[in-house]
Amino acid sequence: MIITNHRLDVAEQNPSINFNKRPDDAKITLIVIHNISLPPGKYNNNYIEEFFTNQLQTEQHPYFEKLKDVKVSAHLLIKRDGHIVQFVDFNQRAWHAGRSSFNHIDDCNNYSIGIELEGTDNSPYETLQYQLLNQVLSILKDHYPITDIRGHSDIAPGRKTDPGPAFDWRKLK
Secondary structure (H helix, E strand, C coil): CCEECCEECCCEECCCCCEEECCCCCCCCEEEEEEECCCCCCCCCCHHHHHHCCCCCHHHCHHHHHHCCCCCCCCEEECCCCCEEECCCCCEEECCCCCCEECCEECHHHCEEEEEEECCCCCCCCHHHHHHHHHHHHHHHHHCCCCEEEEHHHHCCCCCCCCCCCCCHHHCC
């Protein structure tokens, strides 16, 4: 696994338009761990990829109606089967954190990398997801000045709960 031109070589590249430029003085110091499944608790489909690339057909499932005008992305998605998808180059500002703050610095999107795990707050994550996440974290820490790894719930308390109680932080190296 290597990073070339801010892209992970083993990841499928599925570019999203839901990103913008980071501030000129931004240093990438934070990784934010998220979870997502569409519809909630359903796996092994392409709905997440469609959602992050504005291709989701909202009539396919009643839950999708609430996502109709939502524009979000993440840098990476690690699916339950180990497939990794990259939506936004690491040097760009993905739209994953929303209203957020860490160490008294607002707008975590400016200085973080967002990694989505296919899952829910209360469903155990796959061993393969932890293995790949650890590899990705190691590569990112070698390539960028990462100082912290936090959950979405840590940077948006009261608003977000992911990666949830099912995420075992002890499995991160």
